[in-house]
Every structure is written in C-alpha cells, then in structure tokens.
Amino acid sequence: MRVGGRRSILIGLGLVMVLGIAVYLRLCNNGFTGSIPSELGNCSHIEYLELSQNSFTGDIPESFGNLLNLRFINLYSNFMKGSIPESLFRIPHLDTVWLDVNELNGSIPLNVANMSEISSLWLYGNQLSSTIPSSIGNCTKLVELYLNDNQFVGNLPESLNNLEGLMYLDVSNNSLEGTIQLGLGSFKQMDTLVLSFNCFSSGIPPGLGNCSSLTQLAAVRCRLTGPIPPSLGQLTQLTLLYLCENRLSGRIPPELGNLKSLNDLQLYDNQLEGEISSELGLLSELQNLFLFTNRLDGEIPISIWKI
Template identity: 95%
Template sequence: MGPEITELTQLKSIDFSNNGFTGSIPSELGNCNLIEYLELSQNSFTGDILESFRNLLNLRFINLYSNFMKGSIPKSLFRIPHLDTVWLVVNELNGSIPLNVGNMSEISSLWLYGNQLSGTIPSSIGNCTKLVELYLNDNQFVGDLPESLNNLEELMYLDVSNNSLEGTIQLGLGSFKQMDTLVLSFNYFRNGIPPGLGNCSSLTQLAAVRCGLTGPIPPSLGQLTQLTLLYLCENRLSGRIPPKLGNLKSLNDLQLYDN
C-alpha cells in the first residue's frame, strides 16, 4: 500500500485482509476521510498505529488483527466519534489503554487481546455503555477490575484471562442480564466468587481457572440454568459442592477439581 491511495478520494471501504503486505501503513491513508470500513487484518504490517487516523471521522470499523504493529494505542484513535468496532488483536502493542477510551460512546466491540498492553484497566471504560464484546485477555494488565464495568448492561462477552489482575472481584455482576460468556482465568484475584453472579441468568459459559479464588461455591450459581460450561478448577475453593448445582441441566462441561 503506497501513498498514492489518497488519490482515491471517494473511498468508503478498504479490505486488504489475508495478504502479504509488509512495511508501515502509509500516513497518507488518514487523508481518505470518507472511509467507514478499514480491514487490514492478517498481513505483516509494522510500525505504530497512525496518528493520522484521527482524520477518519466517518470510521466505524477498524481491524488490524494479526500484524506486527508496535507502540502504544494513540489517544487520537479513541476520539473518532462513530467507531463501532475496534479490533487491534494479536499484535505487539504495548503501553496502557488510553484513559479516553470512555469517549467511544458508540463502541459495541473492543478487542485488544494478544498484545503486551499493561497498566490498569481504566474506569472510564464504564462509559462505553453500548459495549457488547470486551476482550482484554492475554496481556499484562494489573490492578482491580474497575467497578465501572457494572455500567455495561449490554455486555455479552467479557474475557480478561491471562493477565495479572488482582484484588476482590467487586462487580455487581447481576447487572449483566445479557452476559453470555465470562472468562476470568489465570489472574490473581482474592476472596471468593461473587454470589451476585447467580443473577446473570443468560450465562452459558463461566471460566475462572487458577485465579486465586477462595471460600465456598455460592449456591446462587445453581440459578444459572443456561450454563453449558463451568470451570472453577485450580483455585483454593473450600466447603461442599452446593446441591443447587444439580439445577444446571444444560451443563455439559464441568471442572471443579483443585490442583
């Protein structure tokens, strides 16, 4: 892809996925200010995410999946007003999530997994109230899960596994009436499973493997009658298995053992 792409002034959609493109994305791409859909996944692009993307004020979808992008996520990316889908996964991005992530009032899908992102998950993410999918797994995040996640009432998929998160899981998870999949595995949480999790009546998959959980399994998990998968193994859970787990008639994959 060369700078001559800016001569295509009426471009609204670019799909260069699944090719062998190399080198940096030309900064001139930021001059194609009618673009709504930018698909550059599964190539070998290198360099930073362009600051010039801030000029793409009509952009709704950006996918940089499986490239070799480096550097941090620029704050300017999260100032684009109508972004709906941001997939930056499986790159070599570092640094923290910009604090202005909460500016993305229309975002429904944010995928940042498979990078080297660090720092804490900013509480401003709770302002993204249209989020349906949030994948932060396979990074180096630390600190607590922000309580502001409770604001994301439309959230269906949350994966924060394979990080270094800690603290008590203080989420009022009963807020997540649409939640389908929750993955907390391979972190360093303290204390137990929140009883309020039993109010997430749409959950089909719950995985919390090796993440430091202690105490008993709450009987309220027996209310999750849509569950097909429940992984709680390799923790420090204690007490008896609640008889109410017998209500989980849809369950076909259960792992509770400790290692």
C-alpha cells in the same frame, strides 16, 4: 505473486484519494510489510478499514484520528508496535475496533470514554499493561470486550457494572488482583465470562447468580477462595462451568443440580470437602465431571454413575 511494501499500498491509496469516494478499504490477508502509511488518514470517506492478517509493523498512525467517518477498523494479526493512539478513540461513530494479536504496549487510552458508539473492542494478544481504566465504563453500548492475554494489573474496575448490554467479557491471562466486583451480577445479557489465570485472591461473588443468560463461566487458576456460592445454581442456561485449580473450600452446593443444560463441570484441584451431592446426578446433559484432587469423602452417589 506476493504483494508487499510501502510503494504498493501507496499506489492503492493514491487511487482512493483521487477518487475521494472510497467507503470500504479491505487489504486483509495479503503480504503487506512495513509501516501503515500515515497518508491513509487523508482518505476521509472511509467507513470500513480492514488491514488484518498482513505483516505490518510500526505504530498505528496518529493520522487515523482524521478518519471521522470510520465505523470499523480491523488490524488483527499483524506486528504493530507502540501504544494505541488517543486520536483513534476520538473518532465519533467508531463501532468496532479489532487490534488483537499484535505487539502493542502501553495502556488503554483514558479517552476510551469518548467511544459512545463502540460495541466491539478486541485488544487481546498484545502486551498492554497498567490497569484497565475505569473510564471504559462509559462505553455503555459495549457488547464484546476482549482484554485477555495481556499484562493488565490491578482490580477489575467497578465501572464495568455500567455495561449492562455486555455479552462477552474475557480478561484471562493477565495479572489482575483484588476482589471480583459483586456488581458483575448486574450483567443480565452476559453470555460468556472468562476470568481465568489471574491473581484475584478473593471469593466468587454470589451476585454472579443473577447473570441469568450466562452459558459459559470460566475462572481457572485465579486464586479464588471460600465456598462455591449456591446462587450459581440459578444459572440455568450454563453449559460450561470451570472453577478448577483454585483454593475453593466447603461443600459442592447441591443447587448445582439445577443446571440442567450443563455438559462440562470442572472443579478439580481445590479444597472442596464432604460428600458429593446426589443432586449432581440430575445433570442429564453432563459429559465431563472432574472433581479430582479435592478433599471429598463418603460414597459416590448412585445417581452419578448414571450420568
């Protein structure tokens, strides 16, 4: 039987408030509709709140700021609208915030800087706009930051350099522009970096070669220009490298032959020129090699045919 409506959830919340001891409230993957009751903010003991995969609409209640014990909130896959309330980002020990796949708009609140304990922030799949606030660089415990599939503009903030523990960063499918910060090379623990489908109109920073833990690097259709830095050959853990559909020029650096773990290399639809380096034939794990629609010439090295 389908569970839905404000009355149903209020009955449940009434029990929570009467008992006064609820720490976990999980109502995910049901058929709840309507707005999330503001009365939920009175359930002061809640630490873990999961309302994902329902059909909630309306704003995120301002009263959530009263849940001072909250550590985890998941509103994934609903129809939430409006802006992210600043009160949510005033909760002192909030560790995980998943607001992805909704219809939220507006900007990321500047007081995101208050989230000193946050390790996972998922905001992808919304209609958020404006710039990514530089104050996000104060969230120094961040491990996962997913801002993809929104409408962000402006530059990647230089303050991202402060997030030395960041492992997953995805800002794809926005309208970001300007220079990709050279400081991205300071991410020693970075595993996945996705920059695709933006408007950077700059070169690939050589400093990315210092991200020694990278396994996936995708920068597709970003209007990237200039050469592929030889320093990318230092990313020996890399399994996927997508730099296709840009304006990259020059030769394919032979240093890419050092990427012994690489199994997917896609450099198609650029302005690369010269001969294909025989060093690419050293990539014994390579399964996909896409170099079409460039200006390459000469002979295809015999070593490539052995891949």
